[in-house]
Amino acid sequence: MSYELHYWPGIPGRGEFVRLALEAAGAPYIDVARESVTRGRGLPAMMQLLQDRQARHPPLAPPFLKDGDFVIAQTSAILQYLAPTLKLVGRNEQSRSWTLQIQLTIADMVSEAHDTHHPVGVGLHYEEQLPEALRRATGFCRERLPKYLHWFEHIVAHNPAGPRHLVAGKLSYADLSLFQLIEGLRYAFPRATAQVLAGTPHIVALHERVSELPRVAAYLASPRRLGFNEQGIFRRYPELDIV
């Protein structure tokens, strides 16, 4: 049976972290909200689940995943749930927890990248909070970006199994998520990101290797892969790319 992935169509957003794991594992899935409404799918199908007043495990927000009758939301919880079946995490508890820790750190950085263009509130437009966005982006590009990326570099460089992966000697969902994080940062903050990545060769090489995995490469070249745009989390506003 196919998994059902539910996420906003039109942006990669947080859904892309789940999509990448499913694609890299070759798992069958239906990208519900991007399918045709005439087949009973599309955005209305997602909204119906989101607004189901009788649901036992209602998602507060997309992305969420349906696995038979089981519904699970929150990107990191979805990945933690899927990973053993998709063979994208080690078997023991410590390995699973360490992978989750890395994923949650990636999620924190994603949220901070989002907040550069929406510091005052998600209910307001970017144009209504431009001076605040500039102040927030300054701190993000000058302090947070180097702090996070050097941390990822450190753990790859200190991996006892070698620097090919974040955790042990095997691909995990954290590698896929780090790939996507770097993609987003390069899109949104090309100059600031390039400056930091010049000093973090291990994660640059890891990003490159992930993009060359056969299933990932095929996915990236397919129409299933969505590009970044100015409706999503990572937005290219040149004034926020502060070096």
Added chain:
Amino acid sequence: MSYELHYWPGIPGRGEFVRLALEAAGAPYIDVARESVTRGRGLPAMMQLLQDRQARHPPLAPPFLKDGDFVIAQTSAILQYLAPTLKLVGRNEQSRSWTLQIQLTIADMVSEAHDTHHPVGVGLHYEEQLPEALRRATGFCRERLPKYLHWFEHIVAHNPAGPRHLVAGKLSYADLSLFQLIEGLRYAFPRATAQVLAGTPHIVALHERVSELPRVAAYLASPRRLGFNEQGIFRRYPELDIV
């Protein structure tokens, strides 16, 4: 052997979610940064671990937990790691994932509560971002606070095992965390929170029950329990308590 909990002394912050789980389970632990420097503990011991350039699993930030040689950070990952041993989560994968999903939603709300007083950047003081804080707090109190609390109310009310717990018929770390979230919201936004809680009787009752658990009640009455203050995540700035 005792667990070692490492977190900033003087604020409950995110460390309190881990501390509550350890206390509720009666697990032995050392609250490292709050102990005496003369015994080789205290803040310097925490900073030494944070700044260890050779660490395999360095934490990016507190809280982090040491279990023998294993170091784990990120509040939700720590709880996910500890919970089976502390018997604060169900045994099957779906139950663990659903509990994690709730915890991550609590963590999102904690971050949003923090951002009301620091919308523009954590590197700046509250007084440097007061107009932005007022705008952000308006959205938080009027939209986010009801949205989140009604979601928790829904899942307690729709728990097939009854409304005594968030997950199944047994105390989980999510119940403890929801207790702490409500404590923080009542401290920081007393009027806005009271208004919403008037319509969410199940989570009010759950909060009350958690506070009366014998180990939790003993902990709350002890000097180990830290009060909220204006250095932490939940701060009482009356101008941000918008109804």
